[in-house]
Amino acid sequence: MAEGTLYIGTRRYSSWSLRGWLPVRLAGLDVEEVVIPLAGGSTPAVKAVSPGGTVPYLDHAGARIWESLAICEYCAEFAPGLWPADRAARAHARAIAAEMHAGFRELRMAMPMSLFRDAAGAGATEGALADVARIDALWRETRARFGAGGPFLFGANFGNADAMYAPVVARLLTYQPPLSPEAAAYCAAVRAHPLVTAWYDAAEREPAAWYLEKYEARAAASA
Secondary structure (H helix, E strand, O other): OOOEEEEEEOOOOOHHHHHHHHHHHHHOOOEEEEEEOOOOOOOHHHHHHOOOOOOOEEEEOOEEEOOHHHHHHHHHHHOHHHOOOOHHHHHHHHHHHHHHHHOOHHHHHHOOOOOOOOOOOOOOOHHHHHHHHHHHHHHHHHHHHHOOOOOEOOEOOOOHHHHHHHHHHHHHHHHOOOOOHHHHHHHHHHHHOHHHHHHHHHHHOOOHHHOOHHHHOOOOOOO
């Protein structure tokens, strides 16, 4: 019998669910997954199970956690390697994860996560492109300082900081804004990670009845 339950939203669209799901799987927690189809706004089925009215929501071994970054921290108690071992690197990882959690609103609004949408060139608003530029610079700085030895932000290990940015990678792959070679290589590495591949594969198997037209329609490129 599983030790808990992880509630997530539609995998095609739920960026926050992906941020919570990855550390849970990286930490090897024994949980049952329950997928709640999102309704494009407020989803009553989510509010019925989650204390915060949002997904992801992790109910595990007496702990109830409904924020993605808090789920990352909880999972690190079981798998400390989800944060870098070095103090300075660990502080940097937490800072960039928190920046992701609190920021980049223009990118979120203009380029919503939709894994299989035909949307190259769309969503290229001034604010979204400014967010992309900041993320590109942040990735390059982090990789230059801490990324030796592997393709991820802090080297060989895919950790909590990578989990927080994985949905950004999904957005950039969908909308294809201009990126530096370093950022493009990082996107390719994240997309090729076995857990990210598993998420995409599961998303592709979701029933068509769960699709939301506003996230599936072919998007027109911004002028």
